[in-house]
Amino acid sequence: MNGKIMPLAAVALAVMLGGGIAVSPQAQDAAPRVLEPAPIDWKTLSRVYNPGVAAKSRGTRGLRVRNEQVDTTTLPILLPDATTGVSRDGLAFMSLGDVYDVNLPQPVKGLTVLLSGTRVFVASQPGMFKGVKFDQVNMGGQPVEALFSQTEDGWMASFSRFGMSYTIEVICDADAAMSYCADSAYIRKIAAGMTEVVLGAQAEREFVAATGGGNTTQPPPNPGKPTDAVAAPVNRDILKRQAANNPVKP
């Protein structure tokens, strides 16, 4: 008798446990791992970084009024060049150091272009993006893989440069703006023109240090107090040394 009851009891217990495993909130509390800030590929950046263009870009009103935030930004800031037709008149810049956001309201009602960059990633298991179709974008002569996604209210493009993660988002939420989101043409044009690079004072220091001695560098353990952008060293000597690889003359 006991021989029959014991397996049944075990089965009943197992059913209860089986249900418990599937629905336990603890089972869903597993959190993906946040990685250390990624190293910047300064060597690749040195091939396209143009201090003259960067200085001009820094002169954009929204960046100028936030010099302190620009200077504490540890990664290269990417902006759309003139070929994109994106207006910078209403530019707003916000930085948290290892991540930044640029808000570009356009002179079309309901049309906004958002840019962001980050060096902080969350680890995924291999294959999470298996089979995903990345498009090749010619970004100022450089082939860059980008993922374009139609969103609830526009388009988003995600791409990586210099080891960082960058995002372009176009939001269309008024009649006048809808044609900009009817397909991916507008965001693709912006993506192709993301060629203007701005470095804050801290990033500039890292750039100078890294391109003088190696390909990549880890972020400094103690960033220190940001300096004024005007006084930041311009890396003309290093750029001259690498002019052979630099399609954009300084």
Added chain:
Amino acid sequence: MSRNNSSGGSAVIAVIILILALGLLYQCQGAKYGLPVIPMGGATSSSAISSSTTADIDDSEAASAAASVESSAPGGFTYLPATDLMPWSWSSSTIPLPWSATSNADPGYKATTVADNWSPDMCFPLEGLAYANSQFYRPGGDGYVTAEGMASKATYDALHAKAYSDPKQSGWITAANTLRGSSCDPTNYQYPWRDNFCEKRSGDNALCHGAKGHQGQDIRPETCHRSVHWAIAPEDVVIKDVASYTLTVRGTKAPYRIYRYLHMNPEYIARWQPLEGTTTVVAAGRKLGRVGDFGPKGASYTSVHLHFEIRLSVAEPVNGTLRPVNTFVPPYSALVAAYQRKLAGNACPVTAW
């Protein structure tokens, strides 16, 4: 004898393992195939909504009364497992009509998508009770048809023509309600919760089968009244963007998650419009605005609900290096955990508007 006993023990262990596996499979897949799912807790009832259409109540007293239930959260919360979408929401047909060919070959989430908790310490983004479920495939949604509407194809076609060919004609609202039902249907305001990330949509989502699917989780607030219930900041955030019906914020701590709130009342979120040269930091639990049914141009667009997204830069190793992708991630597990904390009395303190 000892060998016999050993075999018996092994058999029992094998049965236990088998049942454990079946139990797990059943929880994950049972509902997908129309099987009843064992709820996590007690009954599945909550506030029943009797109004037949979306109510537009902007009165602040009514709002406070309706939304101030946070401290008296009842038990009985149940939810279905992450990735378990409504059966027809991942079919090849958008409408579950009996005469439509549904292949059920499109399984929603990609098998490789991680549905873990992508924001473990998040505050629940709505004040009061909430019901995470599909807006599209439940009463009032475009992917739902009432029993009367499904009675025959001729009935369906007649109702559809009446409801949608000329909305100004007499009786079109009745036809629409007969066809789709009402978003205020009490069944929409009941547990269990159900994941609807990767539900069939035209938008792109790399984590869904076919790279198409819903990019967030839809959550109904406590009632179907528009502009009554408050959305809450999920963690300490900065304002990233304010559009006509969407509010986008970014966490101030690594990994600097982006949260998007859609269908918000434009008048409330306009308050957060960033001023040039300033950064607005909003504390976790702060009221962000009232949830509605708003869409482009600030017009009524959908049922009253919050479309809640989490975006992250997720990196996977590719050929020995990390490839980061800024992507939507499934919010469901984070929402379940945050809601459970809230019901247990560990909600983030909600600060005044």
